[in-house]
Amino acid sequence: MSKTKIAPSLLAADFGNLQRDVEMVNNSEADWHHIDIMDGVFVPNISYGMPVLKAIQKHANKPLDVHLMIVDPDRYIKTFADLGASVLSVHYEACNHLHRSLQAIKAEGMKAGVAINPHTSINLLEETINDIDVVCLMSVNPGFGGQSFIENTYEKVKALKALINKKGANTLIEIDGGVTSKNAKSLVEAGADVLVAGSFVFKSDNPTETIKELKEIAE
Ligand code: DX5
Ligand code: ZN
Numbered sequence: 001m002s003k004t005k006i007a008p009s010l011l012a013a014d015f016g017n018l019q020r021d022v023e024m025v026n027n028s029e030a031d032w033h034h035i036d037i038m039d040g041v042f043v044p045n046i047s048y049g050m051p052v053l054k055a056i057q058k059h060a061n062k063p064l065d066v067h068l069m070i071v072d073p074d075r076y077i078k079t080f081a082d083l084g085a086s087v088l089s090v091h092y093e094a095c096n097h098l099h100r101s102l103q104a105i106k107a108e109g110m111k112a113g114v115a116i117n118p119h120t121s122i123n124l125l126e127e128t129i130n131d132i133d134v135v136c137l138m139s140v141n142p143g144f145g146g147q148s149f150i151e152n153t154y155e156k157v158k159a160l161k162a163l164i165n166k167k168g169a170n171t172l173i174e175i176d177g178g179v180t181s182k183n184a185k186s187l188v189e190a191g192a193d194v195l196v197a198g199s200f201v202f203k204s205d206n207p208t209e210t211i212k213e214l215k216e217i218a219e
Pocket of ligand 1: 009011012034036067140141142143144145146147176177178179196197198199200
């Protein structure tokens with residue numbers, strides 16, 4: 001089995017030193033740059049939009065894992081493809097026609113991700129799991145960095161892993177929210193493939209070392 005991927009969330013970066021922080025991720029053992037796009041409607045916060053992503057993309061040398069926390073995300077699938085997204089995740093709760101959205105993401109050459117809120121059952125993915133490249137399990141309520149990890153996530157990871165195996169899918173399980181060195185190992189043991197970490201990385205004294213630490217724990 002391949003090593004667990006680590007995806008630092010730039011939401012917790014110092015926006016006044018964005019180039020420096022993107023380059024820190026470039027030069028670290030991280031696998032993806034996690035990019036949180038919030039519209040102030042689907043979630044009660046606005047993060048950053050296309051011009052900032054364009055600036056990030058200019059300096060980033062690892063795949064861009066873009067997490068859309070916006071209503072009606074179909075409107076922007078082509079835009080995010082043009083901005084260089086490798087993985088584009090839409091929220092289950094924000095899509096009226098999820099299957100169509102997934103096909104549209106793939107048609108633009110990106111990996112198709114579906115994020116689900118803590119209250120959303122993994123059983124709702126039963127009919128689409130074979131079309132999903134990455135399920136982003138929210139382990140906090142989306143909208144803000146620095147929140148506490150919701151413990152029920154472990155059960156969801158196990159149930160999702162069982163569904164993926166039952167359906168013979170190749171879907172990766174990504175965990176987003178409140179990830180630290182304390183829960184990383186248990187998450188991987190439960191079946192996680194990608195760990196997103198924002199505050200734990202960027203608020204630490206040595207972000208590069210913190211990424212290394214997560215990578216080692218998650219091996
Ligand atoms: C939350 C975002 C997360 C967030 C994670 O809405 O989707 O990606 O940046 O931040 P931490 O690791 O601080 O919980
Ligand atoms: Zn996210």
